[in-house]
Amino acid sequence: MSWLVTGGAGYIGAHIVRALSAAGLSPVVLDDLSSGHEGFVPDGVPFVRGSILDRDLVEQTLRENGVTGVIHVAGYKYAGVSVKRPLHTYAQNVEGTRVVLEAMAAAGVANIVFSSSAAVYGTPDVALVTEDLPKRPASPYGESKLIGEWLIRDQAVATAESDAPLRHTSLRYFNVVGSGDPTVYDTSPHNLFPLVFEALIDGRTPKIFGDDYDTPDGTNVRDYVHVADIAAAHVVAAQRLEGGEPIEPAYNLGSQNGLSVKQIMDAMARVTAVDFTPEVSARRPGDPDRIVATGDLAARDLDWANRFTVDEMVRTGWEARRRAAE
Template sequence: MTWLVTGGAGYIGAHVVRALRDAGLAPVVLDDLSSGHAAFVPEGVPFVRASLLDAEAVAAALTDHDVTGVIHVAGFKYAGVSVQRPLHTYEQNVTGMITLLESMQRAGVEQCVFSSSAAVYGAVDVDLVTETTAKNPTSPYGESKLIGEWLLRDQEIAAGLRHTSLRYFNVVGSGDPAVRDTSPHNLFPLVFDALAEGRQPRIYGTDYPTPDGTCVRDYLHVADLALAHVAAARRLEAGEPLEPAYNLGSGDGVSVRQIMDAVASVTGIAVEPELAERRPGDPPRIVASGELAARDLGWAMRHTLAEMVDSAWEARRASA
């Protein structure tokens, strides 16, 4: 069975590609390298450099490589930036999804795992987010991911597409020192950049109603996330039932202060964060339950916070 991984040259997609290969499945990468890196694609894995908006290139990739399923990771992933660039976000994430689904239907590809986002929930006010928590996205990015899930649902009704969506929050760590998070907006790269430049990272808000006063979020190791994508693909291949969507959550979360302490412990660098005022709209706690995913996908948090930081730091140093 051959699986096309859109965005397979990116941080998350490249880990999915490796997990597919390690599971004995045949991955093919489609990526326009707008944020990915050709060097992240393992040797021997077919690589199609193309945009999802290029319908002919997508169709050719599906047919030329006899693709049987798609793991759709590609997208414009910067929630904050999406507020300033809504049209670009919708073009990349919604028009791109439509182009992909049209190409899949023409090629007879009827299986899709969608890398969605917990941003579909917005700024929730519940202790634990479940799949039935109300969807109130607060950014064009979150809205575009929710629309993507709707498109999958509607294509199931119209054309028999079999699919599932995986929702998650913050992805960190590395499963291969050759692949690291290069996003200019994610917490770990921002902290490492600050330390490398002799600056201190910043904590926004220390007076939240949490154990240490800083925001609490889900942080997931990217290799664990990749395994969940492969498990979903295997269940689709086997014709086994799947929920429309799964949360990949920790169930308890980690605070920003705990992350700073872990970075100091792992790197041996003194971390004394600058303390700043709260940012508007930041909820004190957003943590998801992973119970459904554990039941159906074998989802588990296989890495400690220290292991997440250590693997990310190793990949950062390997790229220096």
Template structure:
């Protein structure tokens, strides 16, 4: 298999994807501006290009220098709630940035792309179980920017279809990515539930639930939570499929099919950490839909996708990684 470049490969999810490539003996290159990633997350021996995806010539140079044949595009701004306050920044990073990556790929002759998309493209679905056919209706600038990214890729594929190097692609729609597959890599987001809850417990503070008045069984948001190592394996499977010339759907949900509420997460955190701190209730965060639970059947069929970690393992792996990082 040829060399793949991972944009955002020094971030929490990206670093796990890089490790999944390395673990399967595949050549990989990281491109990251370290705006939210960490150079220490890049494994020894993996080439690292520090630049922004907005610098198209720099991306072209990286693709050519490392003889890259495919791109896993993760780099972007990923916080739905914050995107409501920073729409221009969100669109620049996620829409202009994706257009820049596509332009660089076209100039460098790279024709395979796995795109990091999001469950946020669905907004608040009317169906109990989201499939790839569920209508998209994003409710935040972040969700909108990810959907536009998918449209840009689709349109570039159409435009190049009759040319010498047609773009082959798929988008993987993430849900809530949690846990750790390597104790040297931990989610450092200041907005995600797991780091917020576990760091609060570690500091002896009660964790926070943002909103307990949603139309769900226990009043808290219901989501798919998937282990980061399982998500990483799906990217390698997609890259392998594109390398082999297999036809893939335009998008796949990396969903579990089973929803977990924020209160259930808090119960798992208490069980794993031994904490008896009662969560405090804060107002809802803007841009947070009440429920999103998705079927991963299509990804299972075409990519061998599977949930290999349960909720307790997700929490425990994250807790161990935090303990390792603090030592």
């Protein structure tokens, strides 16, 4: 069994590649390196540099590597920036997903795990988000992920009576942090953990983007989930699809216990032993007040669990980033 990981040279994708290899599922990586790093791809894993928008390349990669399923991680993942770059976001995330599905159909590949996002829910008005909650994305990024889910759903309907009906699931996850491999770390210029780490390494004061949210301490509240747990859930989803086992169309990979940005900052100071008081800046557009989700369905079907404390999330991420700086 061979699985193509689009975006497999990125932070999350590279962890999924390692988890696939550990499970005996042969990964293949397709990545244009716009935000990924070739050095994150393990030795011996086939790597194709190119864009998911290149239909011929995607189909060729599927055929030449005997791919039986796709884990579609590639995409433009910055909710705040997507407000300023909606057309780019839709091109990468909507058209990119359409092209991947088209290439899969041409190559006879009928399994896909889609990396979706909690951003499809927008700002929920419930304490805990469940999969059937109405979808009200608050940014072009969230909208593009929801459209991606629709594309996959519609293609499954269209192929239901064919020789290769599309089997699929979408994993909606939240703030992915930490590191499961000391050689791989989050290099995003927009995510909270790397922003704090870079500031501490440079001797700058970390920033909090907004302290006037409708939350107990004024900073927004999120699920924070460890990247190794995220990768493991993708592998189990791939195995269920490959084995023809029942699977839901979507799962929340949530912690059920939200943490505020201030609580994260406190853990950062505690674990890194760098004493600091964060600087407060203006809110970023597209950031909701609170999103916390259950992971009950994923726990039932995908062996989903939160196996790391907040201090372990910080510690593993900090150690990987410091190693890269050495």
